[in-house]
Amino acid sequence: MRQLGTGIGWRPEIADAVERMPGIDWVEVVAENVCPGHLPASLRRLRERGVTVVPHGVSLGLGDADRPDEDRLTALAERATGLDAPLVTEHIAFVRAGGPLTASPRLEAGHLLPVPRTRDALDVLCANVRRAQQALPVPLAVENIAALISWPGEELTEGQFLYELADRTGVRLLIDVANLHTNHVNRGEDPAKALAELPLEAIAYVHVAGGFARDGVWHDSHAHPVPREVLDILTDLASRVRPPGVLLERDENFPEPAELEGELTAIRAAVDEGHADLACTGPPTGAGAEAARAGAEAAGEPPRERVALAQAAVLSALVAGTPLPEGFDRERMGVQARALAAKRADVVAKVAPELPRILGARYRPEFLGYAHGQPMTGGYRRDALDFVAHLLRERRPADAAVRRELRGWWRERSGPVPPSRRPVARVARVGRAARRVLTRRSG
Structure with missing residues (x-):
C-alpha cells in the first residue's frame, strides 16, 4: 500500500494557506470540482512540488440500485x-433513486445517504x-459515511459489511x-467494535x-474543529x-x-500515540473474517429491484x-429531510451565487419553501433554474424589481449556450420564446 503521509483537503478558500503549510505530503480534491485540463494555479504548483493529489468523488452513487453511470465513471477516470x-475514492452511499427499476420518477438526494446493511444491498x-x-x-x-438515520432489519454490522465488501471485491x-x-x-454503534471487524490491510x-x-444528534459538518472523541x-x-x-477535511x-496547522499537529500526535501501542502489542487479527466467509455471493443477478424499491x-x-416506510424513526427522518434541504440551499448558493445576492435575506427561506415540495431531479444547476422558475410562476418575491432581475438571470442560463455566445438574432428569438413560456406559467 502506497504511503501518503499527512494531508489536507484542498479547497479554493484555503488554497494559498495549504501551499504554505509545512509538512503537507498530499492533498485531496473533490473530483467533480476540478477539470484536469484547467487546474487552479495552486494545484498546479503543488503538483510541480511533488505533492500527491487524490480525486475524491461525491456523486457516483456506488450504493444506488442502478449500475454506475458510464459518464460519471469516465469523468472520474x-x-x-x-x-x-x-x-x-468514493463513498459507500446512495444518492439517487427511482427510474426504470421502480417505474417511478427519478429523484436525487443531493447528498450521501446510507445503504442498508443487508445481503441484498451488499450484492448490489x-x-x-x-x-x-x-x-x-x-x-x-x-x-464509510456518516448517517442520521438507521435502516430497519439490518443483517450486518458496519465492520462486517465493510469486511465482506473488501473481501469480495x-x-x-x-x-x-x-x-x-x-x-x-x-446510531449507538461502537467505533472500537467496527475497527476490530475491519480488514485492516x-x-x-x-x-x-x-x-x-x-438536540442529541451529531452533524458531520466539516466546518468545526476536530473533537477529542x-x-x-484515530489513536485506536x-x-x-x-x-x-x-487527511484533515474542512469544507466550510x-x-x-x-x-488548521494545530489540528494537523493534533492528528499526527494521535497517530503517534497509537503507533506506540502498536509497537508494543503487534497488530490484532480482524474479527470480520468469519462474517465474510459466511456471506458468499449468490449466483445470478444481484437483487437490484428489491433494493431499488x-x-x-x-x-x-x-x-x-x-x-x-415502515420501521423508520419519524423524528430522525425529519432531521434528515431538513438536512438534505439545507444542503441543497447551501450548494445552490455556491453554484449560483447571484441568487443570494438578488434575493438577500429572503434566499434561504424561499429556497427551503421551494425544496419542501420540489424534489431535485437533475443536479444542482438544474435545481437553481427550477427554483427561479418556481419563484417566477408563484410571482415571488413581491418586489417586482427583484422578479425582473430573476427573470433576466433565468433567461441568461436556461439555454444550452449563454446568450453572449449566440448570434444576436437568435438571442432575441430565444428571449421572446422564454418570455412566452414564463408568461404562460405565471398566468
Missing part, C-alpha cells in the same frame, strides 16, 4: 489520469464496485473516523473531520494498523491557517413528503 493520482454494492474498478485506471477506495477502504464517531452518537487512508451536536478513535485505529495516510467556516421509498419520503 479522466481526473485520475489527469492528476496522475495513485488511487481514486459489490457488483457496482466491480464495475467501477473495471472502468478506473487506478485502484478504488471506498469510504478487493476494493480498498477509506476509513473516516469522524463518521465512526457520528454513527456512535446517532485494506485501509488506503483515513479521514479526520469535525462536527457539532444539536474523533482523535481518540493507529494502535491496530499503521494507516498509509491521514475556514479558520486561520494556524488553527426500498431506496425509492426512503428517498421519496425524505424529499417529496410521501408516507414514511
Whole structure:
C-alpha cells in the first residue's frame, strides 16, 4: 500500500494557506470540482512540488440500485489520469433513486445517504464496485459515511459489511473516523467494535473531520474543529494498523491557517500515540473474517429491484413528503429531510451565487419553501433554474424589481449556450420564446 503521509483537503478558500503549510505530503480534491485540463494555479504548483493529489468523488452513487453511470465513471477516470493520482475514492452511499427499476420518477438526494446493511444491498454494492474498478485506471477506495438515520432489519454490522465488501471485491477502504464517531452518537454503534471487524490491510487512508451536536444528534459538518472523541478513535485505529495516510477535511467556516496547522499537529500526535501501542502489542487479527466467509455471493443477478424499491421509498419520503416506510424513526427522518434541504440551499448558493445576492435575506427561506415540495431531479444547476422558475410562476418575491432581475438571470442560463455566445438574432428569438413560456406559467 502506497504511503501518503499527512494531508489536507484542498479547497479554493484555503488554497494559498495549504501551499504554505509545512509538512503537507498530499492533498485531496473533490473530483467533480476540478477539470484536469484547467487546474487552479495552486494545484498546479503543488503538483510541480511533488505533492500527491487524490480525486475524491461525491456523486457516483456506488450504493444506488442502478449500475454506475458510464459518464460519471469516465469523468472520474479522466481526473485520475489527469492528476496522475495513485488511487481514486468514493463513498459507500446512495444518492439517487427511482427510474426504470421502480417505474417511478427519478429523484436525487443531493447528498450521501446510507445503504442498508443487508445481503441484498451488499450484492448490489459489490457488483457496482466491480464495475467501477473495471472502468478506473487506478485502484478504488471506498469510504464509510456518516448517517442520521438507521435502516430497519439490518443483517450486518458496519465492520462486517465493510469486511465482506473488501473481501469480495478487493476494493480498498477509506476509513473516516469522524463518521465512526457520528454513527456512535446517532446510531449507538461502537467505533472500537467496527475497527476490530475491519480488514485492516485494506485501509488506503483515513479521514479526520469535525462536527457539532444539536438536540442529541451529531452533524458531520466539516466546518468545526476536530473533537477529542474523533482523535481518540484515530489513536485506536493507529494502535491496530499503521494507516498509509491521514487527511484533515474542512469544507466550510475556514479558520486561520494556524488553527488548521494545530489540528494537523493534533492528528499526527494521535497517530503517534497509537503507533506506540502498536509497537508494543503487534497488530490484532480482524474479527470480520468469519462474517465474510459466511456471506458468499449468490449466483445470478444481484437483487437490484428489491433494493431499488426500498431506496425509492426512503428517498421519496425524505424529499417529496410521501408516507414514511415502515420501521423508520419519524423524528430522525425529519432531521434528515431538513438536512438534505439545507444542503441543497447551501450548494445552490455556491453554484449560483447571484441568487443570494438578488434575493438577500429572503434566499434561504424561499429556497427551503421551494425544496419542501420540489424534489431535485437533475443536479444542482438544474435545481437553481427550477427554483427561479418556481419563484417566477408563484410571482415571488413581491418586489417586482427583484422578479425582473430573476427573470433576466433565468433567461441568461436556461439555454444550452449563454446568450453572449449566440448570434444576436437568435438571442432575441430565444428571449421572446422564454418570455412566452414564463408568461404562460405565471398566468
